[in-house]
Amino acid sequence: MADSDPDVVVFGASSVTGRRVAAYLADRAPGTGLTWAAAGRDQERVRSVLAEEGVEAPVTIEADVSNPASLQEMASRARVVLNLVGPYTLYGRPVIEACVAGEAHYVDLTGEIPFVRRMIAQFHEPARNAGVKVVQVSGFESLPADLCVALLAEAARERWGEQLAEVDATITTTRMPSGVPRPSDIVSGGTMQSLAEAVGDEDAACMTDPACLIDDDPRAAAIRRLSPIRVAPRRRARDGAAIAPMAPAAFINPAVIHRSAALADPPFAPFRYREGVAIGGGPATLPLRLAAAGALSGMQVAARGLAGAGQGTRRRTAGALRRALPSSGFGPAADRLAAWQWRLDVAAKTDGAHDLTAQVEGDGHPGYLTTARMLGEAGLLLAGAAPTPERAGCLTPALALGTESIARFDAAGLRFSAPNESAE
Numbered sequence: 001m002a003d004s005d006p007d008v009v010v011f012g013a014s015s016v017t018g019r020r021v022a023a024y025l026a027d028r029a030p031g032t033g034l035t036w037a038a039a040g041r042d043q044e045r046v047r048s049v050l051a052e053e054g055v056e057a058p059v060t061i062e063a064d065v066s067n068p069a070s071l072q073e074m075a076s077r078a079r080v081v082l083n084l085v086g087p088y089t090l091y092g093r094p095v096i097e098a099c100v101a102g103e104a105h106y107v108d109l110t111g112e113i114p115f116v117r118r119m120i121a122q123f124h125e126p127a128r129n130a131g132v133k134v135v136q137v138s139g140f141e142s143l144p145a146d147l148c149v150a151l152l153a154e155a156a157r158e159r160w161g162e163q164l165a166e167v168d169a170t171i172t173t174t175r176m177p178s179g180v181p182r183p184s185d186i187v188s189g190g191t192m193q194s195l196a197e198a199v200g201d202e203d204a205a206c207m208t209d210p211a212c213l214i215d216d217d218p219r220a221a222a223i224r225r226l227s228p229i230r231v232a233p234r235r236r237a238r239d240g241a242a243i244a245p246m247a248p249a250a251f252i253n254p255a256v257i258h259r260s261a262a263l264a265d266p267p268f269a270p271f272r273y274r275e276g277v278a279i280g281g282g283p284a285t286l287p288l289r290l291a292a293a294g295a296l297s298g299m300q301v302a303a304r305g306l307a308g309a310g311q312g313t314r315r316r317t318a319g320a321l322r323r324a325l326p327s328s329g330f331g332p333a334a335d336r337l338a339a340w341q342w343r344l345d346v347a348a349k350t351d352g353a354h355d356l357t358a359q360v361e362g363d364g365h366p367g368y369l370t371t372a373r374m375l376g377e378a379g380l381l382l383a384g385a386a387p388t389p390e391r392a393g394c395l396t397p398a399l400a401l402g403t404e405s406i407a408r409f410d411a412a413g414l415r416f417s418a419p420n421e422s423a424e
Helices: 018-032 043-052 068-077 088-102 113-130 143-160 189-200 204-208 220-226 253-263 283-307 311-324 366-385 397-401 406-412
Strands: 008-011 036-040 060-062 080-083 105-108 133-135 164-175 242-244 272-279 341-350 355-363 393-395 414-416
Touching: 008 018, 008 068, 008 366, 018 036, 018 043, 018 366, 036 043, 043 060, 060 068, 068 088, 080 088, 080 366, 088 105, 088 113, 088 133, 088 189, 105 366, 113 133, 113 189, 113 204, 113 393, 133 366, 133 397, 143 164, 143 253, 143 341, 143 355, 143 366, 143 397, 143 414, 164 253, 189 204, 189 283, 189 311, 204 283, 242 283, 253 272, 253 397, 272 283, 283 311, 355 366, 366 397, 366 406, 366 414, 393 397, 406 414
Parallel strands: 008 036, 008 080, 036 060, 080 105, 105 133, 133 393, 164 272
Antiparallel strands: 164 341, 242 272, 341 355, 355 414
């Protein structure tokens, strides 16, 4: 690597999220002593879009998913490539291939679990042999939950020599932008197009399998028995909150978290994991809150049904969704991103009946602002800004980043609390 080559490259820097990753690195990288660059198929457009955000990239690189040589050139110059070009089922594989060949760590935001499964099958061993970390699902899905569960598992082992038996994670929005909510506040075109690709994938049935990413592991059967992915609404006993399935999909975090547990050193025993979106309020609003949770549940049930449908049905449905849903450029307005605040509460019970809790607090829209910042910080960590585990291959965020440097995510507006014993 030449002295002028960047440590971190943002590929797809002109995308809705890519420009915010670039803005974060422009502010954060200089203090770490690391360098960054912006990449895309049209360098002039990259520079123009970033200028609109008040960002000037130190270096721009021309790279296009349809041009393998350009991807190889990009990867050979970088320590880490952050890939923002989706849907990943369509466009992700050539970038991963180039990074493994060029010995650059790779990070993306995909929630397309069938695609992740294929990449593990194809690239885990080559990446491990090359000393490369291929880290997928590294935004709001699934980095906060994955690292939080790892913190709890480590605490249980260190304090009592015990394993996790049950984990319950709930997300709560504590502040939103003022005014009437807009559809683009909640789900972007990129997310919806990714859903269409996952539904139409030849391996779509694995979406609903919590052991999808470790199906060759002897613990997979126990995980399926202990921790099925459920999408029915429920009521939380301690405070009456209505719990809806995790948004935008209940079929992303479980597979990632169970892969982290299975590949940990030493591995964690299989445990029950469930999650959801908490909809709080007083007793008088309970019927409305349960109705809202039921509506969200209905959409997840439909997605699960499509995942198990015949290939012809799925392909036709995916094609219709691609045409009907907004494109990847559709997303939340910039002036509605910073006002969000949210919290992830994770409660665990050990196999020795001890209770532990941990929490993650986030500033900014979880899917489009905090996600961009946490991806940028993950890139800096992998580039050497702070210690990360000495391992390689197709890894989850927890396996690739570890918990030693978790406090660095404070700069990204993502604050992890230390695990505490609970009286519950």
